[in-house]
Amino acid sequence: MIHSDELDFQKNATIIEVGHSYEDFEVGQEFFHHWGRTLNSGDNSLFTTLTLHYNPMYFNAPYARAHGHERLPVNPLLVFNTVLGLSVEDLSERGGPFLGISGCRYHTLVYEGDTVYAISKVLAKRESEKRPNSGIVTWGTRGYNQDDMLVIGFSRTNLVGKRGHVVML
Amino acid sequence: MQLDKLTPRSRYFEDFEVGAVYRHWRGKTVKESDAVTICNMVMNTAQGHFNDEFMKNFPIGESVVFGGVTLSMIIGLAAQDTAQNAIREIGMDNVALKSPTRHGDTLYAYSEVLSKLDTGEQGGGEVRFRHYGVNQAGRLVFRGDRTVLLKKRPQER
Numbered sequence: 140m141i142h143s144d145e146l147d148f149q150k151n152a153t154i155i156e157v158g159h160s161y162e163d164f165e166v167g168q169e170f171f172h173h174w175g176r177t178l179n180s181g182d183n184s185l186f187t188t189l190t191l192h193y194n195p196m197y198f199n200a201p202y203a204r205a206h207g208h209e210r211l212p213v214n215p216l217l218v219f220n221t222v223l224g225l226s227v228e229d230l231s232e233r234g235g236p237f238l239g240i241s242g243c244r245y246h247t248l249v250y251e252g253d254t255v256y257a258i259s260k261v262l263a264k265r266e267s268e269k270r271p272n273s274g275i276v277t278w279g280t281r282g283y284n285q286d287d288m289l290v291i292g293f294s295r296t297n298l299v300g301k302r303g304h305v306v307m308l
Numbered sequence: 309m310q311l312d313k314l315t316p317r318s319r320y321f322e323d324f325e326v327g328a329v330y331r332h333w334r335g336k337t338v339k340e341s342d343a344v345t346i347c348n349m350v351m352n353t354a355q356g357h358f359n360d361e362f363m364k365n366f367p368i369g370e371s372v373v374f375g376g377v378t379l380s381m382i383i384g385l386a387a388q389d390t391a392q393n394a395i396r397e398i399g400m401d402n403v404a405l406k407s408p409t410r411h412g413d414t415l416y417a418y419s420e421v422l423s424k425l426d427t428g429e430q431g432g433g434e435v436r437f438r439h440y441g442v443n444q445a446g447r448l449v450f451r452g453d454r455t456v457l458l459k460k461r462p463q464e465r
Contacts, residue, residue, distance in 0.1 A: 157353075176351055186349070189342050190377075190384030191334065194391045195314050205311045206395070215397040216383060217350070220376040224350035232354050237375040240403035240452070248396070293400070307356060307366035 158232035160302040161274040164261045170229045172257040176221050178213045180251045186217040210250040218249045218291055222282035225257035226295075230278055234305040235298035238275070243293035247284060254285040262294060272304040312462060315392040320461040321424070321433040329420045332385050337414045338373055342381075344411075347374040373409035382441035382450045385417035390439075395432045395457045403452035407443075414444040422453060432457045 187197045195202040197214045231237065249255060259280040267273045276299045282291040300306040336342075347357045355362050357374045364370070383391075391397075409415065418440040425434040435458050441450030 174351065182349060186346060186380075189346060190380045190387075191336060192380070192384040192387045192391065194387060194394050196394070199314065201309060202311050202314060212396075216380045219400075220346065220350040220352070220380060223376055224347075224352035227351075228353045234354075234356060236408070237405055239405060240379075241401055243400040243403070245397055245399060305366075307363070307368065 157228055159229060159299075160233055160304075161264070161276065161299045162302050164264050164276050164299070166261050166264060168261045170226070170259045172225045172229055172259065174225060175254050175256045176225060177254040178217065178221065178249060178251065180211065183211060183213050183217060183251055186220075187214045190214075190216065192216065208248075208250070210252065213249040213251060213253070215245045215249075215291070218245070218255060218282060219243065219293070221255055222257045222280060222291055223293075223295065225255075226259050226278070226280050230259060230276075230280075230295075231297045231299065234300050234307050235273060236307075238296045238298060241294050241296075243291070245291055247288040247290050249284060249290050253290075255290060256283045257281070258283070264299075267298060270298065270306065273298050273300050273306040275299070319389050319458075320393050321426075321435060321458040322461050324421045324424060324435050324458075326421050326423060329418060330389060332388055332417045332419065334385060334388065335414050335416045336381055336385060337412060338377065338381060338409055340411045343373040343377045343409075344371075346377045346380070350376065352376065368408065368410075370410065373411060373413070375405040375409075378405060378409045378415070378441060378450055379403065379452065381415050382417045382439055382452075383454060385415065385441075386419045386437070386439050390419055390435075390437055390454075391456060393459045395430050395459055398434060398455040398457055401453045401455070403450075405450055406448045409443065409449055413449075415449065416442050418442065427457070429457055432459050434458075 263277040420438040422436040
């Protein structure tokens with residue numbers, strides 16, 4: 140049995156919101172995203188095997204060494220997903236389906252133990268014709284390693300809700 | 309160890325013909341243990357991918373698979389034939405997520421050879437594929453181009 144006075148704290152609680160709405164984005168605006176992420180060996184082998192990505196370069200150390208890598212390279216799709224993931228709170232957490240990616244290029248290889256950081260710039264925004272409560276925003280996102288070397292760059296387009304609207308499918 | 313015996317003796321740069329289309333052998337049912345694990349480990353904070361209660365407020369009614377997971381599963385399924393002999397991945401273009409993947413959907417991958425370029429970089433050549441992802445209902449969920457540097461066939465000794 141739950142006594143209502145035990146739940147009084149809920150009445151006074153303020154929701155601490157995160158994320159941005161369509162109106163918050165201006166073309167040219169830059170975001171240095173939170174946290175960073177050290178990609179370790181467990182991340183690399185788990186991601187690679189769960190996605191059935193059977194290139195031994197990412198999970199067989201002698202094989203990677205025979206190809207000139209002292210440490211195992213991190214699966215580039217894990218680098219892509221992590222850099223995108225780090226950008227989500229600032230860019231797309233308020234909803235709006237992820238529509239597409241263009242011009243994704245892998246630059247400096249990421250090795251196990253390296254740390255990636257994400258930075259984005261607003262490239263374009265326009266109102267959605269089909270959905271009046273939302274717009275379409277394109278961001279250029281770049282990932283850097285701990286030595287400030289560019290590891291990945293891509294642009295991403297999402298449907299983004301206007302203030303007070305969460306857009307979902 | 310004979311490291312050259314770890315990957316198939318086929319699917320090298322020379323083995324791909326522009327215009328060829330393949331359906332890869334395996335499918336994968338994307339369980340929550342796959343999709344939520346990957347979504348959380350890559351720091352994607354959008355709760356639409358891991359909070360079913362929140363998603364009851366929307367027509368789809370439940371959390372959906374992060375598009376990056378759908379993309380990675382399709383390329384992973386295609387990796388059997390298009391990445392085992394990769395020297396390095398170069399990039400992706402024209403990626404479109406066409407319809408949402410729900411937890412429990414089964415995905416299949418197809419690949420079309422768009423172009424080849426004998427760059428000679430690290431003794432390999434570039435191949436550009438168009439990968440397609442289709443679900444159990446035959447709906448297109450993903451389409452995207454991927455460029456990869458593949459090894460050339462080893463010379464017979």
